[in-house]
Amino acid sequence: MTMLNKARKILRSGRQVILPGPQRVDPADQAAWEDAVALWNDLFAPFAPVVEGADVLELGCGDGRLAGALAASGRARSVTGLDHHPYWTGVGGGAAWNLQDMAAVELTAGLETLNAFEDGAADLILARQLDGFLPLSGLEDRLERLYALLRPGGEMLARLRCGDGGDSQDAPGYGFLTPTAWVALMLGAGFEIAGQRRVWRTPADQGAAAARLPEASDDERLTAELHLHLIRPWESWELDALRPFGDQRRARNKKAG
Template sequence: MRRLLRKARRLMNDARDVVFPERLVDPDIDTAEARAEARWETLFAPFQSLTEDADILEIGCGDGRLLQGRFQASPDQGPARSAVGLDHVDYWNGQGGAVALGPEGAGSRIELHNDVRYIHALDGASFDLILCHNFETMFELAEVEDVLRRLYDLLRPGGDFLVVVGCPDLASDDSRGPGYGVLTPSSWMMLMMRAGFEVRSVRRQWKSAEAAAAAAAILPLASEEERMTAELRCHLIRPWEAAELDQLWTA
């Protein structure tokens, strides 16, 4: 399956080179696209969320190429329907040293904003899938609970939230570090479930042996997973609520 997927993407890239020959004079475009696709394959694709005909929101969208890639059909899924990308800087225009997203990428189906607070201007229940690979760099610790609840509201019932969060180096007091320096794996899980999400699956990245030993000295009664987790890659579900199910049955 992966071999067929690679062949399909190669054919689509060749076709775009014919239609948009300006791609051929800038090799950085291929590098930027490969980097975005590698992030998708590493962080999000393993959760096998449905992207076909989906409305997608990405927070921390960078140059927009990860979203752009979701409009390319693959052997197992068709293209997405629409996408919104938010970030602090408009990398898609070449800011911050990024490779600008060309006219072939900034089509009518992708809407990009350089202010993550735009999540408060979006209509509720607008998305089937929300992505975020750098949560702590997008939001402050004081707003985490409000943001998680807002993202819950932006998802349609049954929608997916794929998010990557860090867990702190407990020997450091850096409030700008992973997990804001304080949020352990169980803290993150509590906040996500309190916002209303159900946790479908979690993939953990582990700390070095030295960092795990330091954590064990600080949290001697905590579990090994609690002390050793460096990063959580979470697949969260926005469940159907009772009132919404009642509406379905009475419709």
């Protein structure tokens, strides 16, 4: 039995699992919570991020149920969901739900909220569709901002849709960002890449991408999505700040010896 099927079975019985959703689930709401479990299992779980005791920030959180499920699991210390509109209240056709009993989760609307967080506020950032959440204008600055929001050693898991050479900035990957371009942007922001997965275009879309990107490699043309596991490394100045404590400890040990 797959993890998703196990999660569904336990959700139906009302018991806790890795991502169970709230303990009191309205039967009419069951499918939405199961979708949150499915999203986690399909997109984020394969990279095995550290959730235990983490402060989690989810970008483009939609109706907020994944954030709610993470908080309800008891694994994360806190979960903050951010989207352009408060879909969790029913706005924009979102499925409303009650956050009242979930002190560990906070859902916030507005891209500008990114600037309100303190540097180093998160251990884990989740982005189910980063190019749909961040506009192209100012993209490099915002990626650097996400880097700054992570504590040293923190992780970001991001689904990045890839462009097929079209000229619309509303298109996946803003129309032109290929896997190599996405990787270059992430490295430029300071991230290290710990892992990646690709989702291939459907046969119907492959011909159009090949025609628009004739000079690109097959992998570049045919990749519809790039899923990246990114690490915010320790900077040299941060390691230097730790060094005096190590020097003091070694001096004490030498004296004791």
